[in-house]
Amino acid sequence: MGRQVAIASAGFSEHASKRSDVNMAELVSEAVEDCLKNAPGVGLEDIDAFVNGNMPAFEGSNIPELWMTDWMGARNKPLLRVTTGGTTGGTVAIAGYYTVASGIPKVDTVLAIAFEQQSQGDTSVGLASVAYGEISVLNTLGIPYDQLSRLLSAGAAIGVASYQATNYMNKTKITEEDLARVVVQNRHNAAKTWWTHLKMPNLTIEEVLDTPYISYPLRYGMVCPASDGACAMLFTTEEKAKDMCEIPVYVNGVASVANESAVLGYDGSGTGQIDPSDQIGAMKSSDLAYYQAGISFPRKEIDYAEVYSPFPNQELMWVEKLGLFEETTAPKMYETGVTALKGELPVNCSGGVNSTNAIGASAMERPAEAALQIMGKADNQVPKTVHTSIGHGWGGSLNLCTLMVMSDQPKRKWR
Amino acid sequence: MEKVGIVGYYQVKLYSDANYGRYEMIFEAVRGAIDMAGLKKKDISTVISCTNDYYDGRTISNCFTVEVGGGYMTDESKVEMDGAHAVLYGLMRILSGNHKLALVWGGSMASCFPYHSTRLFETDPTWERPLAYVNDITSAGFQMRSYMEKYGVSAEEIASVAVKNRKNAARNPLALAEAQNVNINVKEVLASDIYADPVTELMVAQPCDGVAAILLAPERLALKITDKPVWITGVGFSQEPYYLGDRNLYESKSMELAGKTAFESAGIKDPKREIDVAELFESYAHEELILAEALGLAEKGKGANINSEINGDISINPSGGATSGNPPCATGLIRVIEAARQLRGEANGYQVNNAKKAVASGQIGMCAQNNILFVLEGGN
Numbered sequence: 001m002g003r004q005v006a007i008a009s010a011g012f013s014e015h016a017s018k019r020s021d022v023n024m025a026e027l028v029s030e031a032v033e034d035c036l037k038n039a040p041g042v043g044l045e046d047i048d049a050f051v052n053g054n055m056p057a058f059e060g061s062n063i064p065e066l067w068m069t070d071w072m073g074a075r076n077k078p079l080l081r082v083t084t085g086g087t088t089g090g091t092v093a094i095a096g097y098y099t100v101a102s103g104i105p106k107v108d109t110v111l112a113i114a115f116e117q118q119s120q121g122d123t124s125v126g127l128a129s130v131a132y133g134e135i136s137v138l139n140t141l142g143i144p145y146d147q148l149s150r151l152l153s154a155g156a157a158i159g160v161a162s163y164q165a166t167n168y169m170n171k172t173k174i175t176e177e178d179l180a181r182v183v184v185q186n187r188h189n190a191a192k193t194w195w196t197h198l199k200m201p202n203l204t205i206e207e208v209l210d211t212p213y214i215s216y217p218l219r220y221g222m223v224c225p226a227s228d229g230a231c232a233m234l235f236t237t238e239e240k241a242k243d244m245c246e247i248p249v250y251v252n253g254v255a256s257v258a259n260e261s262a263v264l265g266y267d268g269s270g271t272g273q274i275d276p277s278d279q280i281g282a283m284k285s286s287d288l289a290y291y292q293a294g295i296s297f298p299r300k301e302i303d304y305a306e307v308y309s310p311f312p313n314q315e316l317m318w319v320e321k322l323g324l325f326e327e328t329t330a331p332k333m334y335e336t337g338v339t340a341l342k343g344e345l346p347v348n349c350s351g352g353v354n355s356t357n358a359i360g361a362s363a364m365e366r367p368a369e370a371a372l373q374i375m376g377k378a379d380n381q382v383p384k385t386v387h388t389s390i391g392h393g394w395g396g397s398l399n400l401c402t403l404m405v406m407s408d409q410p411k412r413k414w415r
Numbered sequence: 416m417e418k419v420g421i422v423g424y425y426q427v428k429l430y431s432d433a434n435y436g437r438y439e440m441i442f443e444a445v446r447g448a449i450d451m452a453g454l455k456k457k458d459i460s461t462v463i464s465c466t467n468d469y470y471d472g473r474t475i476s477n478c479f480t481v482e483v484g485g486g487y488m489t490d491e492s493k494v495e496m497d498g499a500h501a502v503l504y505g506l507m508r509i510l511s512g513n514h515k516l517a518l519v520w521g522g523s524m525a526s527c528f529p530y531h532s533t534r535l536f537e538t539d540p541t542w543e544r545p546l547a548y549v550n551d552i553t554s555a556g557f558q559m560r561s562y563m564e565k566y567g568v569s570a571e572e573i574a575s576v577a578v579k580n581r582k583n584a585a586r587n588p589l590a591l592a593e594a595q596n597v598n599i600n601v602k603e604v605l606a607s608d609i610y611a612d613p614v615t616e617l618m619v620a621q622p623c624d625g626v627a628a629i630l631l632a633p634e635r636l637a638l639k640i641t642d643k644p645v646w647i648t649g650v651g652f653s654q655e656p657y658y659l660g661d662r663n664l665y666e667s668k669s670m671e672l673a674g675k676t677a678f679e680s681a682g683i684k685d686p687k688r689e690i691d692v693a694e695l696f697e698s699y700a701h702e703e704l705i706l707a708e709a710l711g712l713a714e715k716g717k718g719a720n721i722n723s724e725i726n727g728d729i730s731i732n733p734s735g736g737a738t739s740g741n742p743p744c745a746t747g748l749i750r751v752i753e754a755a756r757q758l759r760g761e762a763n764g765y766q767v768n769n770a771k772k773a774v775a776s777g778q779i780g781m782c783a784q785n786n787i788l789f790v791l792e793g794g795n
Contacts, residue, residue, distance in 0.1 A: 001417060001633065002512030023541070050654075056495065057474040062467065062536035063495065066780045067657045076672060079654040079785060080504065083468070083495045085475030091492050095504065102510035104503075104650060105416050105680035126474045254513075258462075258481045258491045284488055292513065396478030 004410050005100045006241035006248040008042065008109075008234045010368035011035025012195040015229035015356045018119040024059060025071035028115045031230035031361075032072055035111070038377070039234055039244045044073035047234075048107040049099055053083045053092040054115050054360030057126040072113060086308070086395025087256065089114035089231065089364030090402025093391070094254045096235040097404070108237050115230035116360035123226055123359065127157055157310065158223065160276060160398050162215040165313035167277040169217060171328060172316070176217055178331040180208035182312035183222050183354060185340060190351025192380040193369075197227040197356040217313075222354075224310035229358030231365045238410060249371040253293030253405035257284040261397045276398045282321040285403045290323070293405040295388070298323040302405075304346055304373045304382060304389035306366035310353045318392060319347060322403070342383055349373070349380045367391025367404040374408050416680045419509050420637025420644040421791075422516075423452030423630035424752040429591040429740035432526040433624040437471070440626040442483040445520055448628040449485070452640050454516070459630075461514040462491040465501035465521030465744045469533050485518050497696070498522070498627065498748025499777020499787045505631050506647060515636055522626030522745035530622040530743065537780065539657070551698075554659055554781040555619075556611030559701040561664040563613065566716030568704075570613050574604035577618045577700040577738060579724060584735025586764040591623050591740035604700075618700035625742030627749045645755040649681025649790035657784060665716075667702075670709035670776070670786040681790035683772070686711045692757045692773040693731045694750040697738065702783055706776060707731055710788070730767040733757065747777020751789055758793030 011034030013019075013027050022030065036042055050072060052065045061067075065074070065081050080099065084091045096112030165179075184203050191201035211221035234244070241248035259281030260274060286298070295301045305324055309315035316330040324345060325333055333339050339347040348354075350369040353362045370389035372378040387409070393402035425447025427440050449456065464484050468476050477493040480486070490513075494501040498521030505517035534551040535544060543549045562568060578599050584590040585597045599617070607616040637644040651673035655662055662668065674686070683689050693712060697703035704718030712729055713721045723731035732738070734753040737746050754773035756762045773791045778784075 001510065053495070055474065056468045059540075060536065061540055062469040062533065063779065065654075066537050066784055067539040069654060069657045069784075074654055075656050076653060076668060078652045078673075080500060080652075081495050082492060082504070084493050085478055094492065095507075098504070098507040098511050098513075101513070102507035103416065104507060104510065105676050106651075255490055256492055257488060258478075258486045260482055260487055261479055281488070285490075288490060396475055396481075399478055399481060 002101050003103055004238040005097050005235055005251045006238050007251060007371045007406065008236050008241045008244035008248060009035050009039035010233045010371055011038055012365065013230040015195050015197040015227045015358055017197065017225060017227060019117060019228035020119065024064060024115065024117045024120065025068040027117055027228060028068060028113055028230045029071045031113060031115065031232040032111065035232035035234055042234065042244050047073065047109050047111045049078040049110045050074045051092050051095045051099055051110055051112045052079065052081045053088040055085065055088060055126065056083060058123050058359065059117055059120040078107065084395060084400055086359060087363050087393040087400045087402045088360045089362055090367065090393030090404065091256060093233055093364050093367050093404055094256060094402060096233060097251050097254050100235045100237060108240055110235045112233045112235060113230065114361040114364040116358040117228040118226045118358065119228050158215050158218060161311045162218050164276040164398060165217050165311060167275055168313050168317050171277065172331060174331045176209060177205060179217065179222055179312040180205045181334050182315050183208050185334065186348055186352045186354040189341065189349050189380055190355035193350045194379050196351045197225050218311055222312050224354050224357040227356050227358040229356065229361050231361040231368050233364060233368050245375065247375045247408060249374045249406045249408065250410045251404060252407050252411045253289035255285040255288035256400065256402040257281045257288060259399040261399045277317055279317065279321045281399060282318065282401045285401045286322045289403045289405045293407065293411065295405065299325065302388050302390055303384065303386040304370060306348055306350065306370045307392040308353050308363055308366055308394040310357055312354060314394065315348065315352065322390065322392060341380065346382045349378065349382055363393025363395065363402055366393060367406065371406050374406060416649065417510060418634055418646040418648045419506050420632050420634060420646055421629060421755045422632045422637050422640040422644060423448040424628065424755060425451060426589055426627040426749055426752055427625055428589050429623050429625040429742060431591060431593055431623050433524065437524050438483045440522065441480055441520060444626040444628040445485045445518065448518065448630050452630050456485055459485055459489055459516050459518045461508050461517045462486040462489050463501045463505045463517060463519045464493045465498045465748065466493065466523060467495050467744055469536055470523040470528055470743050472528055484520055496779050496785065497777035498745045499751060502629060502748060502751050502789065503650060503652065503787060506650065509631050509633050515632065517631040518628060519631065519748065520626060520628035521748045523743045524624040525622035525743055526624050549659065551781050553611045555699045556614050557659060558664040558782045559614050559699065562701050562705060565665040568716065568719055570605060571601050572719035573701045574601045574618065576703050577604045580732055580736045580738035583725065583733055583765055584739035587734045587739055590735050591621065593621065594735060594739050614699055620698050620737035620741035623740045623742050625740060625745050627745045627752055629748060629752060643759045645758045646792045647789055648792050649677040651676030652787035654785040659782065664782055665705065667705050667709040667783055667786060669784065670706050670788065673786045673788040674710040677788045677790050683790060687729065690729060690772050690774055691770040692733060692754060692767050693729060694734065694754045694773065694775040695732060695736060696747050696750050696776050696778050697736050698783065703731060703736060706783065710774065725765055726768055733762065733765045733767055747787065750775040750777060754791050758791055
């Protein structure tokens with residue numbers, strides 16, 4: 001049952017804060033063209049099915065795949081739309097994997113596309129509605145609006161992230177300088193990748209620490225931008241991938257384990273009692289995906305990681321939670337250059353979400369870049385040979401997580 | 416395609432304005448499906464939900480349904496189409512061999528949002544949405560007119576489909592009360608309010624509140640869980656171009672392609688003869704005819720001439736179809752459940768005699784732009 005899945009190609013559109021030169025459909029079309037350009041000999045006629053997703057509320061379009069059909073080349077072909085918030089890109093990639101792995105009739109090659117054009121809408125308003133339900137409940141409990149900002153439920157993404165950041169900082173006893181160091185590494189890396197948004201090759205830690213707070217401990221210079229962009233990945237069978245590209249990247253493990261919602265809940269959602277820097281969901285996801293891929297010692301076996309971190313504290317947290325480093329040791333790894341381009345375990349050499357965040361696409365850009373590193377085709381290619389890499393995604397109210405484990409070898413058959 | 420078993424399902428009673436919450440409804444459906452299979456929450460290895468952020472009125476609405484939907488600490492994901500597409504994703508997860516038991520649920524509360532205004536956000540944002548002349552209702556008017564003109568079908572013949580479905584709905588205890596009517600006649604359907612000429616109110620599958628859930632398992636496991644598994648033996652899905660001018664509205668190209676793939680994978684050569692029950696998602700009465708014709712259950716333009724009553728030539732929508740209640744994101748899933756119910760012989764009141772093979776469909780988009788079809792078989 002099931003069959004081996006391979007990634008044959010990945011492509012991106014150019015990312016910027018306002019891509020006013022294109023509409024959403026044209027933006028998607030850019031990524032599709034780039035993806036097909038990277039796999040010579042593959043045309044739209046070779047694609048059997050499509051998997052799509054974005055954050056529906058941000059651009060004010062519900063199920064935009066319907067009117068974008070022809071821009072993707074999906075006319076008269078199967079199309080599936082999956083969305084899960086911040087993890088949408090990862091979810092789309094995973095759905096692309098399953099579409100091939102399941103062997104459903106007449107489908108071998110799948111184009112997975114994730115996109116976001118945030119300049120067409122208002123992301124903060126969209127994200128505020130994640131918190132809105134809770135706000136109305138708090139109001140009924142007699143908590144006035146002026147006090148809401150003190151509660152984690154207000155302020156959408158940065159509201160919950162700053163709460164997570166202080167929890168993490170308390171556990172690891174790190175300073176803002178450690179956070180800024182992560183940002184600097186990311187922005188430097190982004191400068192070497194063509195499609196990224198915030199390219200800052202000369203950024204220093206002092207400059208980051210000189211910017212004002214948005215919400216303690218996160219400063220303006222530390223948070224991700226809001227980008228327009230799209231990403232596409234080509235999933236196919238083991239046999240077909242060998243004809244489509246030189247080094248097929250095999251998908252050996254996928255997982256998206258959900259935790260309870262981290263914001264104060266009502267009507268059945270989260271208890272609001274959990275520590276958002278605990279991330280049991282991410283730990284479970286990595287357990288599951290590594291088990292599928294036959295990885296027993298993640299730190300030794302994984303050569304490259306792309307993690308989803310709009311905020312620098314999250315990058316430190318994820319590399320620990322995903323089993324790459326011991327708990328509380330990540331800041332040290334950034335200080336000593338272990339995670340740098342030439343380090344032992346490079347992380348986010350594309351600049352990560354911290355430098356480019358087209359939300360719906362971000363969680364797909366992680367596995368896409370991680371796959372390109374294995375193929376040796378990444379712009380900011382790490383000098384060592386990458387055999388195994390991971391691409392991670394985070395979303396929801398800090399409770400959803402996606403993880404894809406890729407390798408240059410097919411899954412070990414003896415599992 | 417290897418076959419996958421349906422080992423449990425549950426659908427809540429449909430209401431036009433349910434007086435209990437979305438989360439309670441989801442819990443009831445999920446609990447019901449797990450109980451039917453005699454399993455526990457911990458047995459579920461993956462959960463696929465189907466909701467829509469626009470319908471739920473909040474961004475990432477699925478992150479708040481993790482707990483009630485059985486998704487806590489399981490490998491979960493969400494499909495944002497019809498419930499039938501979520502069944503497809505659940506099916507894919509089982510077929511991949513990564514998972515042993517997949518729970519699929521879908522639904523929404525249409526009483527909480529203006530359904531047709533929300534559907535407007537699915538249209539082309541540049542040319543169509545600002546004017547709102549082309550929307551899900553007017554396009555249905557174009558489609559019905561196009562079908563009538565092309566094949567010379569009368570409005571009475573199409574109204575009789577609505578009559579049949581509303582009479583069938585009266586025998587279905589879970590159907591929307593407003594849709595149940597034993598005494599309805601063609602005249603009454605045609606005399607009801609005009610939605611978009613020639614579509615009238617009683618031809619429309621009215622959005623309502625409801626959630627449904629289904630449990631899928633691979634063959635070997637399904638036989639252990641239940642004595643009466645229902646097998647999904649074929650599946651196909653396809654999407655047409657968007658612009659109405661690019662399509663022939665009197666036929667459904669996407670359903671033709673979906674049907675072809677599904678029938679081929681299930682080894683069905685003559686659907687008209689081999690299929691006993693068809694549960695089709697018809698948003699409007701005329702769509703039932705167009706979809707049935709696309710599947711080869713009737714000749715093109717002759718859909719109204721076959722006897723599609725319960726135990727007729729071929730029983731189409733014995734449960735009342737989407738006309739019996741159309742909870743967005745659940746309707747296609749309910750069609751799969753109804754087909755399974757027929758194959759298990761448990762459709763009390765609207766059971767089709769000796770039902771062995773069935774099809775169930777789901778759709779989204781204007782004029783059923785994206786269609787999905789499942790072929791189901793009963794017996795061990």
